[in-house]
Amino acid sequence: MAGRIPQHFIDELLNRTDVVDLIDGFVPLKKAGANYKACCPFHGEKTPSFTVSPTKQFYHCFGCGVNGTAISFLMEYDHMEFREAVETLASSAGMEVPQESQSFTPKNTQSQGIDLYQLMQQVEGFYQTQLRQHATKDEAVAYLKKRGLSGDVAxxxxxxxxxxxxSHLMDSLGDTAPAQKALLDTGMLTKNEKGRVYDRFRNRIMFPIHDHRGRVVGFGGRVLEQAEPQPGNPKYLNSPETPIFHKGSELYGLYAARGAIKEAEGVLVVEGYMDVVALAQEGINNAVATLGTATTAMHLQRLFRHTPNITFSFDGDRAGRAAAWKALETSLPAMQDGHQVSFLFLPDGEDPDTMVKKVGKEGFEKLVQEAMPMPEFLLESLKQQADINRLDGRAKLGKLAKPLLEKMQTGVLKTLLVERVASLTQVASSELVAQPAKVPATNDSESQPWTNDWGQNKGGQGRWKKGKWNKRQVEQAPRPASLTPVRRAVSLLLQFPKFHAEYSMLAPISDTQVRGIEMVHELRAVAESVDKATTATLLERYRGESFASTLLKLANHHHNNIEELSEDEALTLIRANNAKIIDEFNQVELARAEQALENLTRKANLGGLSEQELERQQALKEYVRNCYSS
Ligand SMILES: [Zn+2]
Incomplete structure (x- = not known):
């Protein structure tokens, strides 16, 4: 969580980090005017539209819209968690993440002074050596050959x-008490009720499981063929949960598949590691597997960081359909516009391993391409449960659909699905979802006033009072929007934090007078408090907030070719805009004064005014007169 590391530390860290240097280390940048450019590392392109600004300490791609700070870049490009990204930047900046905040990391990756990651690397090496050298290795090698795996893929x-x-592993790596304890902590050894310690994995092909940074965190073991299935000796066995291994967030094969997922522009989620390896054997390298658990929200989050397109592969039987439905339910809240989830149902009795051997690489890829899109799967499944030719059947469908639709994030996809269900059930869309769809944050046009409540609504969802989804926008690319003066002020403040003092003249204005002004006050205060604040410093303050994405967009909004503006020109723009806000404020005040005056006049006619009221009336009259004469 962003809040756990002290903000002043993040400020200082961003101060000492140069986003241009950082990104240049991954993607060679070329100078272009005031900025640097490259072909975007997040989407395939031939002409560079990925821009890095040294003054803003911020990157942005005009092709796919990714943007962010140095911290965001490591999170997106290197798939790090927030804290990891901060720690990485800190170590290259020669800074240490403050101690007190470390107590928030419950993860203890050390045991008895032994680094668990290093230990797992040794364990991996041990098992690999056994496959090459152990006296009984032939059986294992024969099994792999029988499954059609080449030495190369292995x-x-x-x-x-x-x-x-x-005790092969224990004898080799657990020969001291601390080492044995550490192996127990990684789940590689286990202990029975009598306290006897022994190897957890026996007579198995071992599949190392890597985390998102390529470190071995656990293993999956496939038992070698047995004459009879033995109780207590399952075909597939995974490492238990450990301080470094969490099944709910790790996906088998993801680390190795990163490049292929990008290239294929999609990921295939299968059920077992044998499927992943078998697909790779046939040249399909963008598959990953969950580790004996259903797909979790965390899995999806991870996958969506790599690609917007996820295809789940399931057996076509009833159990497979049920598992697919579960995956669908988990996907709904995680999906954003631009995300696509599909379902590939294999014929009965087939799994990806057997299927790809039958139809080959191209045949299998074709199956993936023809997988059932999420909306279709959802509607088809609902239709199977309710007969839409009957009035009560349609009502039932509506009732079944409602909780599913409510899970979805507001956006085009939801709107379209709601419309589909509405037309199927002949029920008004408004009956199906509690609230009308919100205006997406891209539509910052003057006609749709900015009504989410920055100051008071932190952490919650932004509310849109008059929000109405403009359907025409669905087909059109987002237009460069014009901004309300307050949004423009936020945007300019984000882009030129050094001119924060310009906004102090707005300080007397409150949110009740000019909506959204509190955000200007807040950003001004932050910019003032931080030494050499940049766009990045300001944005990092709001990581994780519901309106963070709006801030990102505003930080990127182009005001008359803002990149080319001189500081003087920027100042002129800021001052002109502030004048507009003051105008707006004056108008609001004037309207209020006139209203108050009218009330007093009415009261005077009814029975006179107190002395105090008379004074107030006089003052108001003067104020209003002044407003009109100036
Ligand atoms: Zn891009």
Whole structure:
């Protein structure tokens, strides 16, 4: 969480970090005017539209819209968590993340002074050695060959072998008490009720599981063929939850598949690691697998960071359909506009492993391309439960759809789905979702006043009072929007924080007078308090807030070719805009004064005014007269 690391530390960190240097280390940048450019690392393109601004300490792609700070870049490009990104930047800036905030990391990746990640690397090496050298390795090698796996693919996935026996690993790596304890903590050893410690994985092909940084955090083990299935010895066995391994967030094969996912512009989620490896054997490298759990929201979040297109592969049988439905329910809240989720149902008795062997790479890719889109799967499944040829059937469908639609994030996708369900059930859309769709934040036009409440509504969803979805916008690319003066002030403040003092003249104005002005006050205060604040410093304050994406857009809004503006020109723009806000404020005050005056006059006619009221009436009259004469 953003709040856990002291803000002043983040400010200082961004101060000492140069986003141009940082990104240049990953993607070579070329100077272009005041900025730097490159072909976007987040979407495929031939002409560079990825721009990095040294003054704003901010990057932006005009092609795909990604943008952010140095911290965001590491999170997006290198798939780091927030804290990790901060720690990485801190270590290259020669800073140490403050101690007190570290107590918030419950993760203890050390045991008995042994680094668990390093230990797991040793374990991986041990199993790989067994596959090459152990006396019984032939059985394992024969199994892999039988499954059609080449030595090359086995190597690429780091496959290993845990021989039959209770203590191969323990004898090799757990020969001291601390080492044994550390191996127990990683789940590689286990202990029975009598306290006997032994190897968890025995007589299995070992699949190392990597986290998003490529570190081995756990293993999956596929038992070698047995004559009879043995109780207590499942076909697939995974590492248990440990301080470094969380099944609910890790996906098998994701680290290795990153490049292929980008290239294929999509990811395929299968059920087992054998499927991932078998697909890779046939040249399909963009598959990942969950680790014996259903797909979680965390999985989806991870995957959507890599690609907007997720295809789930399931068996076509009833269990497969039920699992698919669960995945759909988990996907709905995670999906944003631009995301696509599809479902590939394989014929009965087939899994990706057997299927790809039958139809080959191209055949399988075709199946993936023809997978059922989420909306279709959703509607088809609902229609199976309710007969839409009957009035009560349509009512039932509406009732089933409602909680699902309510889970979805506001946006075009939701709107379109609501409309589809509405037309199927012949029920008004407003009956299906509690609230009308909000205006997407891109439509910052003057005709749609900015009504989310910056100051008081932090953490909650922004509210749009008159928000009405303009359907025409669905087909059109977002137009460069014109901004209300307050939004423009926020935008200019974000882009030129050094001129924060210009906004102090707005200080007497409150949110009740000019809506949204509190955000200007807040940003001004932040810019004032931080030494050399940049766009990035200001934006990092609001990471995780519901309106953060609006701020990002405003930080990027182009005011008359803002990149080319001299500081003097920027100042002129800021002052002209502030004058507009003061105008707006004056108009509001004038209207209020006139209203108050009218009330007093009415009261005077009814029975006279107190002395105090008379004074007030006089003052108001003067104020109004002044307003009109100036
Ligand atoms: Zn891009």
């Amino acid at each position: 190597k690429r996935f780091g496959l290993g072998f845990s021989p039959e026996g209770w």
